[in-house]
Amino acid sequence: MHNVDFVIVGVYLIVMFSIGLFMKGKAGQSITSYFIADRSLPGWWVGLSILATTFAVDTPLAVTEFTAKGGVQANWFWWSWVIGYIVVAIVMAKRWRRAHVLTDVEFIELRYDGAYASALRAFKALFLGVLLNGFMLGWVITAMTKIADPFVQWSALSPPLFELFSYWPSWLLINDLNTTITVILVLLIVMVYSAAGGIRGVILTDLFQFILAMGTAILFAYFAVDYVGGLGAMHEGLAQLKGDSYDDFTNIIPTTDSTLLPFRLFVIYVLIQWWVRWDSDGTGYIAQRFQTARDDQAAKEGGLWFAIGFAALRAWPWIIVALCSVLVFPHLDDPEMGYPLMMKRVLPIGLLGLTFTSLLAAFMSTVDTHLNWGASYLVNDVYLRFLSPNASSKQAIKASRLAVFLIFIVAVIFASQMTSISGAWIFFINAASGLGIAQLLRWLWWRANVWTEISALSTGFITTVALQQSVYPITNLSSDYHLVIIAGITLLVCLTVTYLTPAPSQAIVNNFQARTNPIGFWPSANIKQPSIKNYVKDIMLALGAAYGILFGIGYCLMLHSLTGSLFLVLGLLCTNALIRSPEKHKKTQSL
Template sequence: MSTLDWIIVAIYVFAAIAIGLLFTKKASASTTDFFVAGRSLPWYIAGTSMVATTFSSDTPLFVAGAVREQGVYANWIWWIGLIGIMVSVFFFANLWRRSQVLTEIELIRLRYDSSIFVDGLRIFKALFDGVFINSIIIASVTLAMSKIIVAILGLSSEPLFVLPLFGAITATTAILILLSVAAVAYTALSGLYGVVYTDLIQFGLAIVGAIALAVIVYVDLLPQGGIAVALQQAPGFKTDTLNFFPELNWDLKTATFAILLVIGWWNAAPGSSFYLQRTLACRTEKDAMLSLYWFAFCHIVIRSWPWIVVGVASLIYFPALADAEHAYPQMIDSFLPVGLKGVMVASLLAAFMSTLDTQLNWGSSYLVNDIYQPFIAKNKSKHHYVKVARYSMLVLAGIALLVTTQLTSILSAYEYIAVIITPVSLVLIMRWYWWRINVWSEISALIGAAVIGNAMLWILPDEKGEHWFAVRMLITTVITLVLCLTVTLFTSRKGPSEQTKRFYQQLRIHGSGWERVRVETQVEPVSAGIKDNTIACISSIGFIYCLLFSIGYFIFDQLQLAIINLVLAGFFGFIIKQKLPSIIRKLKEFPIQNNIAQ
């Protein structure tokens, strides 16, 4: 790292803090301003913020490491999420924005009859998602950032001093603490306003740095015949490294791919976490829908290949790395010149801070909106709740740093979350389109997923390099679904409650799952054009996947397959152009009403 590189890094950190100061007054007006930016975001701001946040410091390390260990097809663990995102675009985004809730968990209060069990579910989910899952995510990006700092800066691992609970504090730990303090500071000052606008800077830095590194590496391999040829000559070359799909054999790799294809996208479909927070922060239903669409395109098409190219190339330059997740920072240190290295390091620091600020703001929204305000301190001033939100961020940051000391692998963290969350996701999908889903449906799904998912870690542990997480996820999902459906049918025999009817009257959801409620209330659903939405959804999935594969095949010199996929992408794009305008027009025609209850 040269002086110029450090200057670039410093400029970003100071810019982030300056943005926090700029929006302090605006964010302090109310919790709506602090947590969802006053519902004022246009689609391109909200969508870009989602992209920036998902480009956390652990993501390129995870992708490059997965490519090294398993091959390009390992990326299906996150590529498959595109299906869920597109389902969310066409079937959930507008409903979320129409509901006008402040958090995902607040929907529990609107959807189910008021009771101690509903309150308990709301509190539990606020703690589980806002603290437990949140801490694991923050810990994974902190672990990644520590690997980046060690590989690029080459700092000593000798402890500077020791703190109770946290243990030895090294130079790397000290830098992470300073970055965390900066992120907490500007997020606490500016709320979601500061988060999304610093994300714009982070997105620009990240794209420039990632593409620059990939291009430099790709060009460097041209004298060897290109990246595909050079890889074949590398020590330990595996023939399936460049496969976009696993070979269809009766083995664990094929089973993992099939399971991901069927259920791996469920958790993205109903909307959750910071994606949903940005959706709720959009100014209209149209913006909510398009923000997710823009995010999906950038997330899958624009960002995939720079990371994958670097991961593949690392097998050529560093074939014997002990830790696959060190590959990406090693490539940065070896290939980027002065200036560009500063941009890349700044982008990774920004990615760390971007994810941290988002997770803290999102987690704080659960603690304040779904626990503190309704159950601990009712009817306080708006400024009081904003102040509590700022303090809660400090608590979340401290808990996350403790979890970081226990985390050893980024990939294992993602796999654990997937096993626990996916089984519950189907219930979260069904609660929008089937009136019989009730509070006991969610409670039974949560208990089933937690018990079975954790039991599967002992019954089917990962051994000898084999990853059984998808099988664990499938077994957990099947058992949880049977349990949940049994509980649902038993507890909803009396028919739709008054709260269920009010929920339907507000949102006027289409589909046969609300037919009985529709008859009893005599309220017609909004004409959503299910056929057009379904065609547009499927075409959008085909368009983005074909464009993704086309770019990849071009990179790896498989021109025939590249052209075929490009033609298919054009075909799907034509269908989207025909359907999307009419879908958007229907969204604009529907007036947004007030919340069902306060």
Template sequence: MANLTILDWIVVIFFLTLFIFIGIRFRGKAGSSLTDFFLGGRNMPWYLAGVSMVATTFAADTPLWVTEKIAQHGISGNWLWWNMLIGGMLTTFFFARMWRRANILTELELLELRYSGPIARLLRGVKAVYLGLFLNVVIIAWVNAALISIIEVFFEVPYETAFWVVTCVMFLVLIYSSIAGLLGIAITDFAQFIIAMTGCIILAVIVLNAPEVGGVEGLKAKLPAWRLSFFPKIDGAGDALIGTFSLTTGAFLSYIFLQWWASWYPGAEPGGGGYISQRMMGAKDEKNAVYSSLFFQIAHYALRPWPWIIVGLCALVLYPDLPVEESRKGFIMVMRDYLPDGIKGLLFVGFLSAYMSTISTQLNWGSSYLTNDLYKRFIKKEDQFENEEKAQKHYVFAGRLITIFVMLVGLGVTTQITTIDSAAQFLIASGAGLGMVLILRWYWWRINAWSELVATIAPFIGLAFAKFVLPSYVPETFYTNNGDFIFTVLFTTISWLTVTFLTSPTDGETLKRFYDRVQPGGFWRYYRGDENNNRLTPYLFVSWLSGVLMVYSILFFMGYFIFEEWTLFYTWLALAIIGFVALRWGMKKAEI
């Protein structure tokens, strides 16, 4: 293929071979049981689990999406995902220890630990298909579409050729992920993340210092000031196609006070979930679970974005005629046009690494639900085997076959994903209002299986009503204030609250068993003994809020350092130090 020299191809082949070698190297640690295959034997240190979380959220689509937001709204457009730090840090301090303490194989296994009766079994089966297959293949297709775009632009080949290249890469991922299980995936993630971030940092430095850009001063001179603003404009006219990320008061309040707890989104699930909870459940112990999640919040929100942002801004200078709807391609064009031989191959491997780390996790995670919570629970139960050893080997084999199935469905759905942004908006909208149930099921005994089932279904009904019925009855300002999202959250919340009080609670024996194992705080007065699990709650709140302050402050002082805004740099550096000191105090008091 054009644009890569022999040196570049040597780099590409070397690292792809390394990834396959890691998978083969750890094949023996994944084949004995489902716990080994899907949780790495529950023995991962915090840094391995944490880096694996970060690597998974660094998909091939992520820098492209950030570039698209910068083309539309400048740096401030990143608040569309920066706001989710609040919920992520909540997961770190209020849920990480409980996920590890629950001693379950998958997130969905929690449902029958927490709820009782036929509805709990139904909920587990429905969510196994909904999350493990339906939403999972949307994410896989979304990531595939991004890599296809990269290959189309980078190598200047047609869509069909790029699609088949991605298919081949996906088969490579299938080989090592199905052989090595989660431990091998996590170790591969570690290597892939280092490669991907190193490549992005090198790219940012090279393109920023290109003569056409002229360094930081050149960037400031050639772009309007609003492009470099870190914060959205409040009380604006709404989210215009191009311009500072402008929010009405209603939209701003929905981002700050609603979205981070109300919406289900991959990597930012309220209360934890998906591959985030999978890594926490696979950690060595509760402390490693907390530290893995804390590292993820810091790296994901504060350390990782700036190379992408710099490249996105430089792309605006280098390709001023690139249409906004194609702006995500600017990142790839910078790679193609400005990297020297060898480094170009390294960054291409970096994007392949980002892609492979995400796809390997999605295949393993989705397969864990379909294997443990559908096949094992309802189709081929353990009591049908002579002994546990035979059962476990059979389930691992079934998990590998299901991984292949998920991959094939994901490839089929890939052809239906038109834009990265549309997939992201769909995922956020389809979970609006579900988040509060996912949080309260740990802290309030009255939440039952009906609550969660209704909260899973209601967003689709509420969203459809807001999109197709309400426009005839509400003014346009309703939507500029993010009214459709707010309506969906309120509709979902009213629905699950109503159903909760109209249906019977989970039976007392199940609630007592859940409480004794997980030891949650909150409202469990009928089931706790003399212990007071709420005594640490004030310190958990201090840890949560100071952690949010620290990470945002790190994000901003790094940005102001890059742009040589020294007064603001020192201000945010001081706030980061204050946040760190308060965080350490809170964690010590919370016995973390």
């Protein structure tokens, strides 16, 4: 990069740092203000904040690898998640907001009772806040090293700094010394503004970061297509390169005889993967964002903003760059590197710096959320619940900022031990599938108890490790197919355990039902059950909106203009119907 590019990066970092310091006063008012912004945000802001968090720097790299290896249709690995996000938005968002908890782990003692519920709360706070959070931050940081490495060379930029870091422990190197310096400096800035500004600082920077990241991703895709001679030339080049497999490579929906994405695997993605994900009920930072909403309706609107934007806005700029990278760099050993190498090859001075800054923004918007989210568990569910229940607000805020620093250290340790982003994704999806099953059951069935969650979590993890280590005699199946085995075994085990262990007390069940009015199998006849018909209608409209726009843009880019136009019309009609839905005008206390 040139000097002007580095100036752009520097200005951006100063602005983000300043926002965090600016929000320090409001963040320090109370623990509720620090972690959930006093439950005051409108729906659109909630949704864009979640969307910015999921627009991580690892995502374009993983999408580039998926597309280069498996064609456009390989992206069904994550397109299928949209189904789950829509169900969460329409069915779960209001209920999370009504639960009125600061974290989803606090929810455990609202849903279950007894000493085991308290123990599970403490365990999940540490498991989600430290172990799982560190794992996710590790793969995001791994992606950042691949972005930064081709552009930033500290031995030339600042020899004294490079020399100072030569004392850095070798076992904590993140890729190499050069990228370690870049990552540590950026993480320090994120840690400071996250610790200072709390969730308000995180969400305010998220808004700016998403606009920057999305805008430059579109510009990057334009320059990539222009570099290969235009959209038509891109397809001609791919047809020559791929030969008879070109149609399969550029198909959006796989055919039954696809060799790149077997149709049975597509079915697994669409019918199974989305509901066994660890956040299948919105658990994690999504539930935290729902708590920041000013009311129930704002939580639902935020969920829909996120779910539809996740599909409709993000996918195609990355996929188009990935397709261009296949033409320009057809023999890369690491296809993930196609994205940063295309940046270096096609972007002019200034725009290169802006695009690098946008990926830095994507990285920071994910890291700041995870730092704040992880700290909320350590403070609300460990420190205030077990260690110092009578701590003052000032002490709690101090503990929160120390917790952010602790999560920062954990993230660096995890990142130093991780290499493959897409590999980490797949292991994580499989191992955490037990969490998703149990967390859905607790909303749907009154009898779900502490042991439902414990058995599901342990079974999912043990089965995943056993399959990867070939303990089971199923060595010829890919890890994607393992998901079906893991989900089946986990569901069987946790249902059996639930039947064999005591149900929650009637008082707990009644209180939970009165507060959240869950759907499914619940005993109280005094509470009106929600209308499943209305939920199904809204879910179908939201699916039509999300996938209609996704397919519409995609088919146009694949040069099937008529098909694309029809899907776009469908998507826009469904979006309009969803906006005009009578549900939008109901009071926030409605079902």
